[in-house]
Amino acid sequence: MTSPVTVDLALVGGGGAASLVLAALDRKDLSGVRVAIVDPVHKRGQDRTWAFWGEPGSFLDPLLSASWAAVDVVTAEGRRTLPLRPLRYAMLRSGPLYELAGAAEQRLGAVRVTAAADRLDDDGSRVVVRDEAGTPLVRAGWVLDSRPRSPARSGRTNWLQHFRGWWLESDRAIFEPGRAVLMDFRTPQPARGVSFGYVLPVDERFALVEYTEFSPSVLSGDEYDAALRGYLALLGIDEAAVRVREVENGVIPMTDGVFEARPSPRVVRLGTAGGATRPSTGFTFTAMARQADRIAVEVAAGRPPLPGPAYPGRHRWMDAVQLRALDRGMVDGVEFFGRLFDRNPPERVLRFLDGTTSWGEDLRLMASSPLLPMTRAAAGDAVARLGRVVQAARA
Structure with missing residues (x-):
């Protein structure tokens, strides 16, 4: 039996989130960190497209298929052209990112384990990654797990x-x-x-x-x-x-279900499984990139590879209220999104959806929404949260 690989950091799953982490580690020149990638498939080619907004001038620029300084929002009433500067809307196909990650993998001297991980046994000092048969594949100081999974606690919406x-x-x-x-x-x-x-x-x-x-x-x-x-x-x-x-x-x-970002002391979840997907829109890429950068900074400083929350807690609450209002028919979806762009600078809306707006900007965004139905949705959300607390206390 082949002995398991011993590394400092194991990436379980080799998709977009892992690719961004590899690229971030490489930019920090962390070739002294022992890294393993555990995935049954070596991702290559075009299997998905990410669209996102951000400021030009990042390491992603040479990889983009296209980018735009303005975008259109169209309704039955007409077309609005939204100027985005200083931001831009960009499209990235998966192939170039996988190629970048592959080059980073080589420079880092990373080990690739082409197998499906099943169990992650964390004893608090290291994690053993095992396959379905229980065979140990990797022993790691930390594991970054980007495999899709359901929320640890189901959502109200x-x-x-x-x-x-x-x-x-x-x-x-x-x-x-x-x-x-x-x-x-x-x-x-x-x-x-x-x-x-x-x-x-x-x-x-x-x-x-x-x-x-x-x-x-x-x-x-x-x-x-x-x-x-x-x-x-x-x-x-x-x-x-x-x-x-x-x-x-x-x-x-x-x-608005809760994804468990850190299921055990030395296992950290990334991507959708780690809460990087924005509940109000489904956008994920920018949060994954932001968390990858944070992980590389922490590793370079000799600290645990913890990415921090993908979005502020108040944004999670705002998303929960929006989802409740849409789900219960309190607001019309087309009117809601149209109004959001009509009454705010496009850059503010997009930064909010990326989780980077200030308290003051968030208040202005809330004031631009239909106040009565959104207040009702917020009240309903508060009652539902309280009901869960009471139910848990009785359990």
């Missing part, structure tokens, strides 16, 4: 961001490369939830066109395809004039 996107190619110029559509609410709205389309053009002939819903349950494949065909018709694109080069699907939790 449990929605999903679910979507299908078509990468479309045309023989003639039909897209506007300098113009991205962030949200197009002209799509038929579900009975319970919010739907929208968006368009991220790489050039005049190649773009990602996607249909997204925020709602409690997913659709069938045929329903997503029908929604995308309907959206192409809204855009004035003849389906016969384009080719579907790739298809992307996704389901992301939108819940």
Whole structure:
């Protein structure tokens, strides 16, 4: 039997969160830190696309497929163009990030264990990563676990961001490369939830066109395809004039449930499993990048690799109230998001969704929302939280 690898830091799961950590460790030149990656699949190529906003000038710039200094929000009433400076909206495909992580892995001298991790046995001084048979794969001082999992405590509201996107190619110029559509609410709205389309053009002939819903349950494949065909018709694109080069699907939790970021003394969860997904929108990438940077700073300083909370506690509360208001039909989703962008500078809204706004900015955002229904939602959320406390005390 082969002896398990002994390392300082083990990354369980090799997707986006782990790739960002590897890149961050490499930027700090932490080649003296022993690292292992445990994943049954060595991630390569294009298996997903991340869209996010941030300031230009980061290490990600050379990897981007496209970026935009302004985006459009479209409703039945018309089109708003939102200037984003000093931010920009950016699109990153997975292939370049995996390549960057692979190069970082080599420079760091990391060990790759191509196996599925099952148990993480943490005795408080080290963690043994085992496979399904109980065979030890890695002994590590710390484990960063990015495998998907459900919340440790179920939410009071449990929605999903679910979507299908078509990468479309045309023989003639039909897209506007300098113009991205962030949200197009002209799509038929579900009975319970919010739907929208968006368009991220790489050039005049190649773009990602996607249909997204925020709602409690997913659709069938045929329903997503029908929604995308309907959206192409809204855009004035003849389906016969384009080719579907790739298809992307996704389901992301939108819940006020609690994800356990540190299930044992030396195991830290990353990505959605660690609470990096924003409950109000499903956005995850920027929080993962921020936490990866924090981990590298802590490791470089000789401290435990703790990323800190993905978002301030008050933002979690605001998201819970918003989800409750949408779920209970207290607010109309299209009107809510339209009003948010109408009454605030776009940069403020986007920074709020990234969890970087101040208390004062958060108060101004709350004041711009429909006050009566949101107050009712906040009161209902408070009652539900109190009910859980009472129930736990009686248990």
